[in-house]
Amino acid sequence: MLDQETLEVSTPTAAPAQSTAEGASRPPRRTAAKSKSVEPHLLTADEVELLYIEHRTLLLFVACRKFRVNEPDAENLIQEVFLSFLQTCTKIENVRAWLVAAMCNASRHHWRSMGRTEPLPDDYDNQSDPGSQGLADRFAMEMTVQKVLGYMQPRCRETLRLHYFEGRSAGDVAKELETTNRYAEKLIHNCLRRAREIYNNITVVQR
Amino acid sequence: MISQHYDEDALVALLDTPGGEADVHLVECGDCRRSFEEYRAVTSCLGEDAVWDLRVLKEDPVPSTIQNLRAFADRMHAEDAAALPLVAELLAGPRDQWMPRLMSDPKYRTAGVVRKLMEASDKAIDVMPPDALEISALATEIADHLDPAAYPSDTVMKLRGNAWRDRGFCLYQNSRFADALEAITNAELVSVQLTVSDFEAARVRIAKSLLFRTFENFLDSAHGAQLSGAIFARFGQTTRRVGAAIAEAQALWKRGQISLAIDCLLPYAAMSQDLDDDTAARIFANLVVFYRDAGDADQALHYAQLAEQTKIGDVNDAATPLRIQWSVGVLFGRSGKIREAEKRLLPLIASFERLGMTSEAVQVGLELAEFYLAEGRTSDVAMLCRRAIDFYVCAGLPSTERAMTALAFLNECLCANRLTAASVRHVREYLVRLPTEPALLFMPPPNSPF
Numbered sequence: 001m002l003d004q005e006t007l008e009v010s011t012p013t014a015a016p017a018q019s020t021a022e023g024a025s026r027p028p029r030r031t032a033a034k035s036k037s038v039e040p041h042l043l044t045a046d047e048v049e050l051l052y053i054e055h056r057t058l059l060l061f062v063a064c065r066k067f068r069v070n071e072p073d074a075e076n077l078i079q080e081v082f083l084s085f086l087q088t089c090t091k092i093e094n095v096r097a098w099l100v101a102a103m104c105n106a107s108r109h110h111w112r113s114m115g116r117t118e119p120l121p122d123d124y125d126n127q128s129d130p131g132s133q134g135l136a137d138r139f140a141m142e143m144t145v146q147k148v149l150g151y152m153q154p155r156c157r158e159t160l161r162l163h164y165f166e167g168r169s170a171g172d173v174a175k176e177l178e179t180t181n182r183y184a185e186k187l188i189h190n191c192l193r194r195a196r197e198i199y200n201n202i203t204v205v206q207r
Numbered sequence: 208m209i210s211q212h213y214d215e216d217a218l219v220a221l222l223d224t225p226g227g228e229a230d231v232h233l234v235e236c237g238d239c240r241r242s243f244e245e246y247r248a249v250t251s252c253l254g255e256d257a258v259w260d261l262r263v264l265k266e267d268p269v270p271s272t273i274q275n276l277r278a279f280a281d282r283m284h285a286e287d288a289a290a291l292p293l294v295a296e297l298l299a300g301p302r303d304q305w306m307p308r309l310m311s312d313p314k315y316r317t318a319g320v321v322r323k324l325m326e327a328s329d330k331a332i333d334v335m336p337p338d339a340l341e342i343s344a345l346a347t348e349i350a351d352h353l354d355p356a357a358y359p360s361d362t363v364m365k366l367r368g369n370a371w372r373d374r375g376f377c378l379y380q381n382s383r384f385a386d387a388l389e390a391i392t393n394a395e396l397v398s399v400q401l402t403v404s405d406f407e408a409a410r411v412r413i414a415k416s417l418l419f420r421t422f423e424n425f426l427d428s429a430h431g432a433q434l435s436g437a438i439f440a441r442f443g444q445t446t447r448r449v450g451a452a453i454a455e456a457q458a459l460w461k462r463g464q465i466s467l468a469i470d471c472l473l474p475y476a477a478m479s480q481d482l483d484d485d486t487a488a489r490i491f492a493n494l495v496v497f498y499r500d501a502g503d504a505d506q507a508l509h510y511a512q513l514a515e516q517t518k519i520g521d522v523n524d525a526a527t528p529l530r531i532q533w534s535v536g537v538l539f540g541r542s543g544k545i546r547e548a549e550k551r552l553l554p555l556i557a558s559f560e561r562l563g564m565t566s567e568a569v570q571v572g573l574e575l576a577e578f579y580l581a582e583g584r585t586s587d588v589a590m591l592c593r594r595a596i597d598f599y600v601c602a603g604l605p606s607t608e609r610a611m612t613a614l615a616f617l618n619e620c621l622c623a624n625r626l627t628a629a630s631v632r633h634v635r636e637y638l639v640r641l642p643t644e645p646a647l648l649f650m651p652p653p654n655s656p657f
Binding site: 087092093134 | 220222245250253255256258259260265269275276280281287322325360362365369401403404410438441442443447
């Protein structure tokens with residue numbers, strides 16, 4: 001059978017598995033959780049609404065925080081993305097990944113149509129390795145870390161920003177916070193531990 | 208033996224240590240490695256602009272968006288339902304009546320009819336390609352003349368792009384390659400204008416890549432497939448991503464860049480446990496060919512076995528699994544594992560015969576005869592030759608007479624104790640060509656005793 005997508009001849013049924021004479025080890029099949037596939041054009045209005053509610057926050061984060069689109073425009077783009085999704089007359093394997101990539105695409109299109117070019121986020125192209133973490137997972141994690149920072153004390157947040165965002169050494173952080181190197185180091189460690197604790201609490205709830 | 212776990216401070220300190228992830232304890236200790244990875248994931252996010260913008264986004268769903276999306280879904284379903292009888296009516300009778308019928312009545316001109324026509328062409332392409340081609344012409348005719356203002360968003364443009372891509376596929380299937388390229392180019396021009404253009408453009412580009420291969424433009428074919436693969440990856444569409452990698456690898460292979468073709472597929476073979484069986488089997492089957500052509504029989508055999516074990520696809524296709532086993536058997540034989548080859552090839556002779564595939568049954572027998580000769584098992588070779596002659600006699604094929612001449616030559620060689628593997632191969636290659644070149648006369652090989 002020819003696959004319409006790739007125009008490739010798909011491999012047909014093989015005979016039942018036989019014993020392997022040369023000990024070729026067969027990889028275990030489907031150990032990873034398989035993402036849910038959908039055919040968007042078959043979704044009912046209720047299903048569409050549920051998908052919108054499920055993914056809206058992440059899509060809004062992508063548009064507003066990764067591409068700096070303002071919120072009302074971002075909402076319009078979310079609608080465009082869903083309309084495009086609904087008209088995709090083919091099976092979609094990973095809905096969240098599709099929507100997030102489409103949101104990036106729509107956000108760039110938005111800036112182009114406004115006569116501006118918005119630089120792509122630094123982590124946009126981290127997709128060359130077949131086993132790499134998906135863009136959607138990455139952005140979802142960033143959204144969670146943003147929430148984590150919102151829960152932290154300002155001094156802790158500032159410490160993390162100086163060290164991990166601006167890349168400043170513990171010594172520089174000490175100068176900035178007018179404290180000793182040793183205390184700054186301790187502060188970096190403690191604040192990061194706290195960030196991880198909050199992150200784990202949030203994601204445990206989400207799971 | 209795992210030493211004591213690292214405390215949190217030690218893990219955080221390792222984050223700032225160059226090469227910290229290679230720490231001996233981290234490599235050995237799963238718990239510590241997991242904690243380290245969690246820390247690293249958090250610190251990696253802390254390096255991103257987006258996480259430091261702490262303004263709160265309104266998380267509540269917007270009722271008007273929900274209303275619009277629901278209305279769109281309902282409208283699409285209503286249009287599709289209304290299109291069903293219209294399409295049945297439009298496609299009634301001989302196909303040369305379809306286009307005049309469409310041109311004479313505007314009632315067929317809806318987005319729903321275009322969608323249903325695309326479904327119909329998809330169904331028709333395997334059973335009646337010319338019908339599918341005409342259906343795709345109807346779809347593009349309607350899509351090209353729909354008013355974009357009558358539908359929300361990019362509906363019409365997206366539909367137009369899909370209809371042209373579908374037409375390109377139908378033209379390809381009807382061997383009208385130049386027209387197919389033109390249709391695919393039309394689809395490409397439309398797709399790039401969409402708000403969400405990347406996914407559709409990648410689908411078009413992969414089709415174009417395959418067309419380039421038909422035109423033996425393997426460089427552009429490989430490049431297009433690679434670009435599509437990157438987009439499919441970004442959209443989380445693993446099966447399509449692998450399909451693109453296979454297309455890229457095949458283009459590289461056709462350019463003679465076998466090691467690049469292998470490199471292209473190996474990462475996907477390594478993650479085959481995450482793929483569905485059909486996709487995994489396609490990877491394995493391609494690697495068999497690439498390794499075989501690279502002269503690495505062991506690896507070819509390894510992947511042939513994996514391909515053979517992967518249960519997949521079309522249950523009505525009984526022949527191709529036999530062909531896979533045939534390849535495996537031959538690979539065993541060529542690598543000197545005659546017992547393994549025999550175990551696989553002997554039952555195949557009867558299996559092909561049961562399917563009425565006489566020519567294949569004979570060829571498998573002659574492949575086996577070559578291996579037997581290498582071991583001096585002339586009586587077994589004689590048995591296979593007799594069986595081959597019996598097949599042709601029973602089958603009564605148009606090519607039987609010429610095939611019998613070739614097989615009689617083998618028999619004479621056998622009787623004179625002068626049969627060689629080269630003679631068997633010569634006859635087998637002649638029999639392979641015979642069905643497509645029925646006028647081909649049999650000539651004994653050079654230096655033949657007869």
